[in-house]
Amino acid sequence: MNTLTKTKMLTMVGAITDGMRVMLAEHDDVLLMGEDIGTNGGVFRATDGLQAEFGEDRVMDTPLSEAGFIGAAIGLAVNGFRPVTEIQFMGFIYPAYEQIMTHASRLRSRTLGHYTCPIVIRAPYGAGVRAPEIHSDSTEAIFTHMPGIKVVCPSSAYDAKGLMIAAIEDPDPVLFLEPMRCYRSSREEVPEEKYTVEIGKGKVVNDGEDVTIIAWGAMVKVAEDAAREAAEQGISCEVLDLRTLYPLDKDLISSSVQKTGRTVVVHEAHATGGVGNDVLAIINDTSFLYQKAPVERVTGFDTPVPYFGFEDFYLPDHKRVLEAVKKVAEY
Known part of the structure; x- marks a missing residue:
């Protein structure tokens, strides 16, 4: 890291918020969508303050329908927007599986490259936080088996911000897995400026x-x-x-x-x-x-x-x- 770069100490969830804030400020076509992500800031407060900063047209609360708002996000993505959606827990993603499998992952292939689907699907996942049934699933392999969608999973605050920015900039759908045990388990120095962590590189x-x-x-x-x-x-x-x-x-x-x-x-x-x-x-x-x-x-x-x-x-x-x-x- 360049020693001249301004940094701040962030948790992983804070770094994810910061990555989304950077992209909302830089690109008018970036939108956030999900259940209770506006006034409440999401179940883990990953979008806390973003609706107040960017408005309800950019940070949108959705109905309690994963299939519905993922489908809407796919429609927005093929019409020039870059939606970032929040699934409250990965175990809640299954109603949206049909939209992801049948449409998001196949649009580039289906249209012979004429359309892409730049959607990011955020999903907190994993056990170890004493959550109820279905809240702690780790079923990432369902999606790595699906051609046409990238799957990323940071373990640190620095990587979380860089991967979030890279995911939003990616022309294809990205499933962004967020290990709940890492959300607030530690802090590290994260650059204030925009940077990316390359998808596909460990x-x-x-x-x-x-x-x-x-x-x-x-x-x-x-x-x-x-x-x-x-x-x-x-x-x-x-x-x-x-x-x-x-x-x-x-x-x-x-x-x-x-x-x-x-x-x-x-x-x-x-x-x-x-x-x-x-x-x-x-x-x-x-x-x-x-x-x-x-x-x-x-x-x-x-x-x-x-x-x-x-x-x-x-x-x-x-x-x-x-x-x-x-x-x-x-x-």
Whole structure:
């Protein structure tokens, strides 16, 4: 980061707000839409103050109909606007799935490139905040399986603002996943000015030589905690934050796992059909002969996310990740 750049200390949710504010101020075609996002500022206050600043024509409360306002946003997108929509919790996105799958993701292909659909769909997701049933789903793989839509997931405030701006500027639909556990868990310096984080590019958050740990969202912190404990036991772990789940950063994944030869993939989504399986496929396709041990996965279980009294048993923690690290290191 340029040391001359003015920065401010922001939480992740504050950085997301700041990214939307930057784009609302710069582009008249950017609109915000969602349930209770105006006066109330959204269920997590991610749009707090934006309606007062930019007006009801730019920051719009919608009826309680995900299919309805996502459909309306798609219509706006193909007519020159850049709508940013808020799904209150990812578990509420399913009524809008038909609109996303049938229309948003296919418009570029359907019209042979004559139309694009620059819509951003914000969705808080993940367990660990003691939310009720359906509020804690981590079903990102449903959307990474869908050609025509990008899926991003920041784990830090800096990345959240940069990815938000990049998502709004992208000509195609972007599902912007926001790990609720990270919303206010920490603060970091974020530039006041406009900047972007490239969609499709992950990053190394911890250099290492012995084992690669691959994670995203709230699981990045879990992976880092496991890496610190592993280092105390003489195992050097490289931690990757994918940041984008579709398209995956194949170059980053392959270069790291070729260096270490041992890999652990961590995600809180269900094991079956999870994005981790696509990561394994990349490793198999690009780096199979470099592997010194079978890849280990540390994931949620193949059950609905349980009620909050039991979610700590469902979620991967640093102890489970550390066990997997030691297993591949000792293979």
